[in-house]
Amino acid sequence: MSTDFDLYDYLLIGHGLAGALLARELRGRGYRVLVYDEPRPDTASRVAAGLMNPVAGKRFALTWRALDTLPYAVAYYRNLEQELEADFLVETPILKVFGSAQEQQQMVARAATEPWAGFVAAIDTAPIEQAGLLAPYGGAWLRGGGYVRVAELLAALAQQGRAEGWLREETFQWEALVSGAADVSYAPGQVRARQVVCCQGAAALQCPYFAWLPLTPNQGEVLNVEVPGLTATQALNRGAYVVPDGPGRFRVGATYRWPPFEPAGSAEGEAELTARLTGLTPLPYQVLGLRRGVRPAVRDRRPLLGHHPALPWLSICGGFGSKGVSLAPRLAALLADHLGGQSELWPEVDVARYNKLYLADLLENKPPARAFG
Structure with missing residues (x-):
């Protein structure tokens, strides 16, 4: 050569x-x-909103290898911030809002065996009184995560x-x-x-x-919205995540679509995500845009x-x-x-x-x- x-x-x-x-x-x-x-x-x-969520899914399961990966990731991003002299990581509570009394009971039952290795800080079974938030069945407060501005x-x-x-x-x-x-x-x-x-x-x-x-491509859509009055002191999760993205602004996601993908200009993703958003807040909102990305999904x-x-x-x-x-x-x-x-x-x-x-x-x-x- x-x-x-x-x-x-x-x-x-x-x-x-x-x-x-x-x-x-x-x-x-x-x-x-x-x-x-x-x-x-x-x-x-x-496209990703960069959420790091230690407990996910309908079964409220600790994410795979959470103890091996989440604390490591937080320390890693902090070191990277110092190296690049910039801010990327926001460590914030994640409020997993219960969608029903049954969901609440499932979470309480699982708490008896303490399967979350300290990532669940508290479980509220009473309605959560917070401006702009719909949480009549309470929710679980998660710690050890946050989001990264990827x-x-x-x-x-x-x-x-x-x-x-x-x-x-x-x-x-x-x-x-x-x-x-x-x-x-x-x-x-x-x-x-x-x-x-x-x-x-x-x-x-x-x-x-x-x-x-x-390896299969999987399309995810993320909605950028403005919701005046909705608190940004935590990320929200209930069938969708709502991640702060600046004063009064949030990212709502994400959809999961297998091929064939939704074409550019399709309103289906926006409709799905706005429906999830209105399940979390009664506040009026303005859609600022929607982005689509393709994930690499493995069997x-x-x-x-x-x-x-x-x-x-x-x-x-x-x-x-x-x-x-x-x-x-x-x-x-x-x-x-x-x-x-x-x-x-x-x-x-x-x-x-x-x-x-x-x-x-x-x-x-x-x-x-x-x-x-």
Whole structure:
């Protein structure tokens, strides 16, 4: 291969939250890293409201590996704020509003076994009297979470990447990669790398090397609204989240849609989200806009990390779904250590759990890539 090519330890494809934090982890370990990213307005990271919720779902279950990931994420984002001299993380209570007496009773019953490891601060069974809030059955106050302004965080890291030269904002062409004995070359960029990591989120479906993974695009819609008089001292959750986004402004989300997706201009998402908002507040509101993003959803709802089963120079970091803000800091560090030979991956996230699908694709001679949208 040409000696005129610049040599990197890691070539990362994608600068959403997963790719951005993995790049930071690898650079922090002294590796030479180059990131390719095609900025898109519909990526999950750029649309997400960034909520970190320790207890979720109708079963009021503690989120997966909450003790391993949430405290780590809070400390991580605080350190990142200091490094970039900016504010991204808002640690705030989350009020999970009960939608019925039955829901309230289920939460109280579960409290008897204390399954939440301290993340539930209190349970109110009486109506919560708070200006602008509809909570006749009370609610549960959650702590240890909050929300991250993900778009601002990524913009600050991208600015750093452009200034320091480790980020190239252009389309990456997978078909232009050529593997050699010790590294791979990418002629359009005049670069070589010892390792390549796919961090493209749902766009990983278009990577010909990972088309066999059970990764499905899932569209989420987030509504930006103005609700004068609604308190911003906590985030709200009841079938939807309501996250503060400036004085009198909030983000309401999110929908979950499988392909085919709602087309641009469709009012269905707005109608669904405004209905959820009016279930939480009687106050008048103004819709400021709606954004759609595409999440990378995995069959077993666990991220995908680790080496390709047949290509030793290739890895993946993705499949975070709607939990990227909570999971990405800890898992980026875990993968960086793993790539450096310093740790094993958690079995639940190791891409090797799907190697049988890769072998099945080889036997069936399936097409090399899939599109989404």
